Amino acid sequence: MLKDKKFLEEQASYCLDKLKKLGATDCEVLVSNSISESVEFRNKKIESSDRSDTLAIEVISYIGKRKSSTSLSYVDTKTTDEMLEKVIEVTKITPEDQYNELPEKELLIKDYEDLSLYDESEIDNQKKIEYLKEAEEEALSYDDISKTNSASFSQSKTNFILQNSLGLSVGYKKSSFSYYIDLLAKKNEGGNERDYEYDSKAFINELMKPKELGKIAARRAIRKLNPRKTKTQSIPIIFEPRIANNLLSTLSSAISGSSFARGTSFLKEKLNKKIFSNFVNIIDDPRIKKSMYSKPFDNEGVSSEKIYLVKNGVLKSLKLSNYYSKMLNMKSNGRSSGLTNTYFTNGNKSYNELTKNLDKYILVTETMGGFGNTTTGEFSCGAAGVCYENAVSYSINNFTLAGKLEDIFMNLILANDLQFKYSKNSPTVLIPEGLVVGGK
Amino acid sequence: MSDFFKNKDLTRKQAENIINKTLLSKDDGELYLQDSVVESITLDDGKIKNTSYAKKYGMGLRGVIDDVVAYSHTNSISKKSLIDAAENINSTLKSFKSKKHDNSLRKSNEILYTDHNPIDAKSLKEKIKLLHRVDQYLRSKSSLVKQVTASINAEKKIIEIIKSGGATFSDSQPTTSFRASIMMQKGSKNTQGSYANGGRFLFDEYINENNWKKVCDEAFRQASMNLDAKKAPAGEMDVVLNNGWSGVLLHEAVGHTLEGDFLYKKSTLFHDKIGEQIANKQVTVIDQGNYQGGRRGSLNFDDEAEKTQRNILINRGKLVGFMHDRLSARLTKNKPTGNGRRQSYQYAPMPRMTNTFMMNGKYSREEMIKSVKKGIYVDALGGGSVDIVSGQFNFTVSNARVIENGELKENVKGATLIGSGSDVIKNISMVGNDLELDNGFGMCGKSGQTVQVGLGIPSCKVLMTVGGSKV
Numbered sequence: 001m002l003k004d005k006k007f008l009e010e011q012a013s014y015c016l017d018k019l020k021k022l023g024a025t026d027c028e029v030l031v032s033n034s035i036s037e038s039v040e041f042r043n044k045k046i047e048s049s050d051r052s053d054t055l056a057i058e059v060i061s062y063i064g065k066r067k068s069s070t071s072l073s074y075v076d077t078k079t080t081d082e083m084l085e086k087v088i089e090v091t092k093i094t095p096e097d098q099y100n101e102l103p104e105k106e107l108l109i110k111d112y113e114d115l116s117l118y119d120e121s122e123i124d125n126q127k128k129i130e131y132l133k134e135a136e137e138e139a140l141s142y143d144d145i146s147k148t149n150s151a152s153f154s155q156s157k158t159n160f161i162l163q164n165s166l167g168l169s170v171g172y173k174k175s176s177f178s179y180y181i182d183l184l185a186k187k188n189e190g191g192n193e194r195d196y197e198y199d200s201k202a203f204i205n206e207l208m209k210p211k212e213l214g215k216i217a218a219r220r221a222i223r224k225l226n227p228r229k230t231k232t233q234s235i236p237i238i239f240e241p242r243i244a245n246n247l248l249s250t251l252s253s254a255i256s257g258s259s260f261a262r263g264t265s266f267l268k269e270k271l272n273k274k275i276f277s278n279f280v281n282i283i284d285d286p287r288i289k290k291s292m293y294s295k296p297f298d299n300e301g302v303s304s305e306k307i308y309l310v311k312n313g314v315l316k317s318l319k320l321s322n323y324y325s326k327m328l329n330m331k332s333n334g335r336s337s338g339l340t341n342t343y344f345t346n347g348n349k350s351y352n353e354l355t356k357n358l359d360k361y362i363l364v365t366e367t368m369g370g371f372g373n374t375t376t377g378e379f380s381c382g383a384a385g386v387c388y389e390n391a392v393s394y395s396i397n398n399f400t401l402a403g404k405l406e407d408i409f410m411n412l413i414l415a416n417d418l419q420f421k422y423s424k425n426s427p428t429v430l431i432p433e434g435l436v437v438g439g440k
Numbered sequence: 441m442s443d444f445f446k447n448k449d450l451t452r453k454q455a456e457n458i459i460n461k462t463l464l465s466k467d468d469g470e471l472y473l474q475d476s477v478v479e480s481i482t483l484d485d486g487k488i489k490n491t492s493y494a495k496k497y498g499m500g501l502r503g504v505i506d507d508v509v510a511y512s513h514t515n516s517i518s519k520k521s522l523i524d525a526a527e528n529i530n531s532t533l534k535s536f537k538s539k540k541h542d543n544s545l546r547k548s549n550e551i552l553y554t555d556h557n558p559i560d561a562k563s564l565k566e567k568i569k570l571l572h573r574v575d576q577y578l579r580s581k582s583s584l585v586k587q588v589t590a591s592i593n594a595e596k597k598i599i600e601i602i603k604s605g606g607a608t609f610s611d612s613q614p615t616t617s618f619r620a621s622i623m624m625q626k627g628s629k630n631t632q633g634s635y636a637n638g639g640r641f642l643f644d645e646y647i648n649e650n651n652w653k654k655v656c657d658e659a660f661r662q663a664s665m666n667l668d669a670k671k672a673p674a675g676e677m678d679v680v681l682n683n684g685w686s687g688v689l690l691h692e693a694v695g696h697t698l699e700g701d702f703l704y705k706k707s708t709l710f711h712d713k714i715g716e717q718i719a720n721k722q723v724t725v726i727d728q729g730n731y732q733g734g735r736r737g738s739l740n741f742d743d744e745a746e747k748t749q750r751n752i753l754i755n756r757g758k759l760v761g762f763m764h765d766r767l768s769a770r771l772t773k774n775k776p777t778g779n780g781r782r783q784s785y786q787y788a789p790m791p792r793m794t795n796t797f798m799m800n801g802k803y804s805r806e807e808m809i810k811s812v813k814k815g816i817y818v819d820a821l822g823g824g825s826v827d828i829v830s831g832q833f834n835f836t837v838s839n840a841r842v843i844e845n846g847e848l849k850e851n852v853k854g855a856t857l858i859g860s861g862s863d864v865i866k867n868i869s870m871v872g873n874d875l876e877l878d879n880g881f882g883m884c885g886k887s888g889q890t891v892q893v894g895l896g897i898p899s900c901k902v903l904m905t906v907g908g909s910k911v
Contacts, residue, residue, distance in 0.1 A: 048509040049532040072495040073515035094491045194829040232675035369834040369856045375630050380907045382834035382858035400907025436909045438674030
């Protein structure tokens with residue numbers, strides 16, 4: 001049973017009181033309980049089951065401008081006391097830093113609308129197996145699929161309370177149901193090929209149907225069969241949505257308060273300047289109902305609202321925590337725990353319009369390695385995909401993509417096929433120039 | 441040593457009874473208990489940004505029948521939670537019947553590292569002072585150094601494994617590490633460098649004057665080398681890798697594909713190649729979990745209490761063995777090799793590498809460079825990853841130089857290196873005589889679990905695809 005609000009509040013208050021008694025001038029405590037259960041399934045039978053029940057306490061203590069932190073998995077009062085004593089002892093030794101303080105009271109979350117992030121449903125292991133079985137059956141109905149490489153279904157429930165010495169006490173329950181299937185396509189000259197499909201939702205009834213999951217995974221794995229090598233060349237590149245999402249993750253890291261304050265982002269001079277073409281808008285919305293990525297406030301208790309990160313191509317907002325916003329002389333926008341539901345707004349061209357005038361291009365369906373270095377601004381990764389040449393298409397793999405993030409951002413063109421599926425969501429993206437393909 | 445059954449409502453005897461009752465009707469399993477503390481201290485931007493302590497405490501019960509694994513873990517060590525875990529495992533395995541319970545073990549009596557607490561070996565004040573010296577030292581090297589991040593981490597991990605029948609194994613596994621990272625800026629160009637060292641030993645053994653400066657010097661060298669670096673070339677070419685950390689090539693391209701779970705699942709491309717010549721005769725690859733000298737990948741016994749040992753994977757180009765945990769060994773009719781490892785009590789063990797390296801060949805690095813018409817010399821590799829099924833792997837290069845007609849030319853910027861494991865192992869055409877193990881900072885991720893590993897390689901010449909942006 002997930003621990004209830006009262007229990008978590010008691011634990012948090014105990015830590016706050018104890019820290020103050022020990023000499024903390026300010027403090028913050030996060031107490032959370034997570035229970036997750038998962039099964040792995042492969043080739044018509046269960047492969048493993050896993051159950052996890054974790055109660056975690058995270059504590060930050062301040063003595064004036066000195067700060068230190070500790071985390072522990074719950075043991076007993078004696079051990080908790082020892083860790084709290086330790087954090088105070090260490091806080092006293094840690095040097096002062098002028099930006100070390102709790103967020104201002106007026107930034108902290110007060111009332112907020114219930115975003116409906118918790119589904120009471122319990123999907124027991126038998127039911128999880130049924131989902132996976134159905135997805136596998138659908139996948140194996142394709143002749144070119146030989147077997148499941150791995151498949152797993154996981155249910156996770158969390159309840160948490162965040163308290164600080166300014167009187168903040170907030171928290172809520174959240175749930176997630178996730179499953180994936182990873183398939184092997186029949187052996188061909190180049191060796192085995194695999195691909196997968198994955199879905200994750202806060203509510204079980206919003207999850208993609210197993211047949212659909214199995215079908216998408218199968219088609220993807222089959223698409224990779226009989227790969228050829230490609231030559232080294234400069235050519236238009238298309239990122240399908242699940243690859244294009246990574247552009248938003250790269251942006252997220254490049255616009256973090258820490259990389260701006262510390263001067264380590266290649267975009268550090270670009271706030272309120274153009275980094276994309278006029279048609280590009282990027283939004284981060286923490287308040288989408290029933291989305292497992294929504295967070296009405298961050299892990300410092302700062303309220304978070306819907307913001308434009310990029311408007312008409314111009315970088316408008318950073319990802320800010322309390323500490324780095326102070327260092328930058330700005331106000332925290334409640335992104336201490338990261339971005340939430342981030343998306344490019346749709347472009348105005350369909351996929352077909354995007355590719356209509358291209359004689360030859362590569363659709364990238366998989367990348368390996370990093371998706372750009374946000375300090376140097378360099379981009380280089382391994383990739384696989386499909387090459388389209390006039391009316392013919394064939395699978396290609398084992399090539400590299402390289403260029404500069406700056407050029408990729410500035411040149412990219414968005415299609416109008418945006419779907420909300422992950423934390424970062426992108427329509428199909430065309431990079432007409434700026435990427436070099438390395439091959440034979 | 442930690443007493444997991446002190447002051448609790450669960451006595452050792454009661455725990456043993458529950459374990460026996462649950463596991464004797466299974467093929468295999470154990471209770472794994474952990475009590476660990478990690479201390480992290482980070483200096484960044486000239487200030488101490490973080491001093492933190494994280495305590496991990498809990499237990500995980502595992503039951504196995506045939507190829508089905510049931511695992512249940514919690515951070516409450518009590519009678520109720522152990523009974524709950526046992527019920528959970530019985531429920532998963534209720535429709536399977538054990539043919540043979542086997543709790544025999546290859547026991548170890550080796551002691552590879554100290555049982556002292558590495559956190560207490562130096563005071564917090566001393567560590568903070570050292571980090572400030574690191575900051576000053578690196579910034580004094582050049583005015584182009586714009587950012588310095590340095591950290592010291594230490595972990596004291598105490599574990600206990602209780603098998604059915606009551607056999608109990610305890611170990612105290614220390615880890616220490618020190619890392620320095622810098623950013624340099626020249627005009628609008630940013631470059632980075634990062635280096636570290638560490639292992640299963642105490643701070644005094646390596647944070648002496650010379651050692652921490654060596655780490656800083658290497659981070660500085662990487663960042664400064666890239667200040668005037670040109671675009672890297674793109675396409676397939678000869679790559680000469682330097683010795684030491686380049687062993688990550690071996691780890692990704694070959695090591696993972698020789699882990700026993702991929703053998704019984706037949707998902708690795710080498711599953712039916714035992715006894716076959718898969719590489720050049722110069723190539724001999726070893727994984728050794730009992731390597732002396734405080735190596736990161738070394739363990740007195742693995743996370744299933746099996747003895748760690750030296751395992752030959754590839755002998756003069758011929759595939760001779762895989763790395764096994766107890767499950768993959770049983771399913772493939774092999775003996776366990778001491779490679780059953782887990783990140784923490786929150787995970788069931790699986791076959792993992794320990795310290796993986798290639799034996800020396802006969803060439804000098806100069807001979808390799810001389811033999812290359814057009815290619816690159818890789819001076820510092822970053823991290824990498826591999827897709828087991830297709831064998832496709834990739835690594836990030838931190839520093840490289842162009843080779844033209846046997847001579848080293850200009851520095852080129854970081855680029856990704858890619859290839860396929862089965863090709864690359866065949867494409868190693870020259871093996872050097874300068875084997876070196878890494879400096880002790882390897883982390884390896886697999887199926888969501890991270891464990892620390894060691895690796896090493898002599899300089900090597902190999903044909904690969906370089907992901908530069910110069911056509």
